[in-house]
Amino acid sequence: MNTVxxxxxxxxxxxxLARAQERILPHVLRTPVLTSRTIDALTGARVFFKCExxxxxxxxxxxGACSAMTRLSSxxxxxxxxxxxxxxxxxxxxxxxxxxxxPAVIVMPADAPRVKLDAARGYGAEVITYDRHGESREAIxxxxxxxxxxxxxxxFDDPLxxxxxxxxxxxxxEEAGSLDVLLVPCGGGGLLSGCAIAAHALAPGxxxxxxxxxxxxxxxxxxxxxxxxTVHNPDTIADGARTASLxxxxxxxxxxxxxxxxxxxxxxxxxSMFFLWERMKLVVEPTGALGASALLEKKLDARGLRVGVVxxxxxxxxxxxxxxxxxx
Numbered sequence: 001m002n003t004v005x006x007x008x009x010x011x012x013x014x015x016x017l018a019r020a021q022e023r024i025l026p027h028v029l030r031t032p033v034l035t036s037r038t039i040d041a042l043t044g045a046r047v048f049f050k051c052e053x054x055x056x057x058x059x060x061x062x063x064g065a066c067s068a069m070t071r072l073s074s075x076x077x078x079x080x081x082x083x084x085x086x087x088x089x090x091x092x093x094x095x096x097x098x099x100x101x102x103p104a105v106i107v108m109p110a111d112a113p114r115v116k117l118d119a120a121r122g123y124g125a126e127v128i129t130y131d132r133h134g135e136s137r138e139a140i141x142x143x144x145x146x147x148x149x150x151x152x153x154x155x156f157d158d159p160l161x162x163x164x165x166x167x168x169x170x171x172x173x174e175e176a177g178s179l180d181v182l183l184v185p186c187g188g189g190g191l192l193s194g195c196a197i198a199a200h201a202l203a204p205g206x207x208x209x210x211x212x213x214x215x216x217x218x219x220x221x222x223x224x225x226x227x228x229x230t231v232h233n234p235d236t237i238a239d240g241a242r243t244a245s246l247x248x249x250x251x252x253x254x255x256x257x258x259x260x261x262x263x264x265x266x267x268x269x270x271x272s273m274f275f276l277w278e279r280m281k282l283v284v285e286p287t288g289a290l291g292a293s294a295l296l297e298k299k300l301d302a303r304g305l306r307v308g309v310v311x312x313x314x315x316x317x318x319x320x321x322x323x324x325x326x327x328x
Contacts, residue, residue, distance in 0.1 A: 010256060011249045012162045014201035017194065020163035021170055024066040027099060031055050031168070033175045036280050043295055044303035048176040052168055053284050053314025057119065059240075060168050060191055060312050061085075061092035061155070067164025068153050069096050077102040082150040084108075084137035086239050087116030088287075088313050089155035094125035105150060107141045113239060113317040132233060156190030157247025166194025172308050173202040180305040183291030185312045186210035186219050186261070187241035189250030195310060196257035206308075207259035209300065211290040213238040213269065218245050220261040223254060237266045237324075240287030240313065262300065264293040270324055272296045276311070288313040 031054045039047050052060040069081065080103035083093040090106040097104035104125040108117060109132035120127050130140055145152045154161060168191070169182065182199050186192045189210070196208040212219050216234030222245070230245040246254060264272070269286050272293035276282045284292070291309045295302060 010253060012159045012166075012193065012197060012253060014197055016159065016163040017166040017170060017198055020067040020160065021167040023070045024063060024164055024167065027056075027066045027070075027096070028063055028167070029055055030171055033172055034280065034282070038279055039296070043298075043307070045295070045305045045307045047295065047307045047309060048172065048179070049280075049282075049292070050168055050172040050308060050310045051282065052310060052312050053282060053288055057088070057091040057095045057123070058313055058315040059088040059092065059288070060165055060310070061088040062096065063167050064156075064158075064161035064164035064190060065089065065092035065096040065153060066100075068158060068160040069093075069100050069102060071160055072102065072151060076151050079149045079151070080104065081153050082107070082141050082145045082148075083153045083155065084141040085155050086242060087112050088240055088315060090120040090125070090127070091116060091123060091315070093153050094120045094123035098124045105144060105148070107137050107144070109137070113315070113320070115317045116315055119315065156188030156243070157249045158190075159249060162190050162194045162249065162253065164194070165191040166198045168310060169195035169198035169308075170202065172310070173198065176306075176308060178203045178306070179206045179308045181300070181302065182206055182208045182308040182310070183294055184208060184210055184310045185241065185287055185290035186212040187287065188243040189219060189246040189254050191310065191312060192258060193250045193253035197253065200257050208257060209260045209262055209294070210254065210258055211262045211264060211294040212241050213290070214263040214265040216241055216243075217263050218243075219254065220263055222246055222251060223258065223261040226255065238269060238287040238290060240285070241290065262294045264290060264297055264299065268297045269293045274325065282311065283314045283316060284311050285313050285316045
């Protein structure tokens with residue numbers, strides 16, 4: 001039986017994705033789709049990697065930020081924007097703001113990866129840090145936004161953001177053709193929702209599968225129970241997937257368009273991340289490697305299938321990575 005969330009009219013459809021793709025075309029990069037004979041041999045599949053680690057600022061988040069910010073009026077851009085993020089959305093809004101003439105304020109956890117804090121500041125944003133164990137980033141952003149007249153750009157739970165993220169899968173299908181399976185990292189569900197909408201329209205037989213860290217399995221539990229589940233500050237190296245839950249917009253989209261959810265633990269994720277570094281020469285961050293890890297760790301039987309994998313980002317703290325590598 002469908003839940004109430006499943007029965008509502010979808011807040012985002014393929015026409016929204018097509019319009020977003022047209023708006024952001026002058027600003028985003030068309031990232032490459034790469035293949036690997038080694039990975040094909042290991043999995044028995046024909047695998048196509050959509051490399052959003054090569055996107056501007058190093059992650060798919062730039063698509064959603066541009067999609068939302070290109071819809072702002074000139075007056076709204078002049079006043080500025082505010083966003084909250086553990087890292088990649090922060091950098092995306094900061095860079096998009098610089099390119100589109102909108103001053104950006106970013107609320108980031110004090111323990112966010114240093115590379116992401118430095119990058120957000122480097123793109124010209126004002127960074128305000130907070131304690132993610134005791135403060136609400138959403139509340140801080142809403143308060144500051146109201147005080148300064150700034151437009152809030154949410155990291156995932158926004159129709160314009162979801163539509164922009166879906167353009168990554170649109171490009172993948174345009175280049176790779178029809179797929180049997182599409183593996184997509186999942187935090188708050190913006191990328192997963194957008195990609196699933198694209199797959200449903202462009203390759204109706206394709207099964208879109210979300211992948212999240214086992215320690216932050218709220219979306220998996222939500223998908224399987226058909227009721228929204230949460231997890232508070234999950235302890236995982238996939239910092240981009242520490243979101244407490246799917247959103248009011250992304251949850252019904254996931255229920256409507258996603259075929260399944262899978263999880264990988266941190267050890268599996270780290271192993272897969274370094275495999276991509278060593279064998280494909282692709283610097284991918286832990287969150288970005290979630291989909292690839294589900295494939296490489298054989299969480300699904302992909303033999304004989306055409307499989308798309310979204311590598312969602314590549315912003316890695318190299319000092320942390322060197323420490324992990326040295327520990328084996």
